[in-house]
Amino acid sequence: MVSLPAGVSDLRARLGAGVFEKVAGAEGPQRRVRIHEAPGPRWFGEDRPIRAVHGDASMFVGGLRALLLQSLHPLAMAGVAGHSGYRGDPWGRLARTSYFLASTTFGPEAEARATIERIRSVHAAVRGTAPDGRPYSASDPHLLEWVHLAEIDSFLRAHSRYGTAPLDQEGRDGYVADTARIARELGVPDPPETEADLAARLEGFRPELEGTPEARSTARFLLLNPPLPLVARAPYALLAAAAVALLPRWARPPLHLPYLPLVEQTAVRAAGGLVTRGIRWVMAPPAR
Template sequence: MDSDDLGLFGPGSVTWKVHAEPVLLVAGLRSLYLQALHPRAMAGVAQNSDYRADAWGRLVRTATYVATTVYGTTAEAEAAGSRLRRLHERLHAIDPITGERFRIDEPDLLRWVHVAEVESFLDTARRAGVPLTPAEVDGYYTEQRRAAALVGLDPATVPGTAEEVAGYYRAVRPELRMTREAAETALFLTAPPVPWKLSLPIRLGLTLGPPRWAYLGVAGTALALLPAWARRMYGGLGLPTTALSADATVRGLRLALAALPQRWREGPLQQAARERAARSVGTSPAP
């Protein structure tokens, strides 16, 4: 393996610019709320996942996968994609509406999950104040076709511009529903179980306090960042004032996270990628 391989994207990519933002933790949650509105996709998760029993473990695995595709070497990204494809190809689910048994790696489902995820990353970054030109927005979507290929999609069938993403959402919205599984998942995402290391103090009658309230604030912001049509499906109001409030909150969160030391804002994969990039131009990485 080339120790200086810069992976699927590299330091000059829009992808690295967007994913350098720690505020994307909100985007990840936004994408899960959005993905849950697709009954078939939600059935695939609910019938094949232990996410209720291992919510935080699943979150860590998902975040690690995304970080690997963004910051890992080409070989690491391709290996992660290969593992995911092998997992998906073994799994089936029952359509809650038609009763049909289906594979969860159907292209339509993979495409929904991909678009909901990358659109959530990009929309959250922009609304948090990350400066992106229209050309960079389209560039991000085009670059992310490489990530779509890792899960088994034909890149030519994946929206590659902002206009194409908007058109995709218009086309898919008639398939979306607020099902019982979607509502239960949204409730679970909003108030997940506490990690086991914090469970003992709670069992002893102590309150979680600030961490719980902080998480509820993040979850509320993620919901408010959804498109107006998705907020209405969750029973919320699709008012411009809701979006404006979410924008102000996520901008404040981005500023707060930016004040943290860089070593706290970057994961090990991102740090390793930055070091490889520095070696490729013969400079030292920033401390």
């Protein structure tokens, strides 16, 4: 392996540390040790597809797509708007989400179970009334299923487009089956276990989805007004464009998002690959 010049290596380390701090929060280094270095059995072996997907830089694109897609369910959106604090503390929410994914995917079983219990406790307190008058609860198995479906579909599609080594059909089915283990722990009674079942479940939710004012406001915040310094706005714009391009065509009009197939298949795809490779480079561990 060719060593990087000292200046480049230092820049890479600083950029990587900055990205990691944004994603993992102030407790990130301690949590990383607890997740990756603590002894004990894991839910998933090192050869499982979930590790390949959740450990890849394509998750940055998939995570943003998941948030946009999830916002289309009015009751899920009401819970986010009323309880998550995503506008006041977006980085805190991102750190909590990344910790959940890391601990359940890579952490010891005890860490994964503790994380699940904390989330279920939080969900129990998230309830209210949506703007259309319907009650919602974050513990509702139906809403939990929607959030799960939108997440894993987004992560899988982003990995298939931008991942280091996209999975074959067996691997994609294996990924959906792996994530079903976590979904059951969270309270989803019958999660999908194949890619085909995942697609059918998503299609089944379409009559419930709509572009509410809250959903469109969330999309504007996520895509146009992220709380980032100017220097980070350009790469984030590429990330956002890549996430939008991965949304299904039917999801665009409700969020007032364009559908530009030629541009998305050329310029946006190239830009998404560029920014994903850049994230992968700065986040890579230093050569020993």
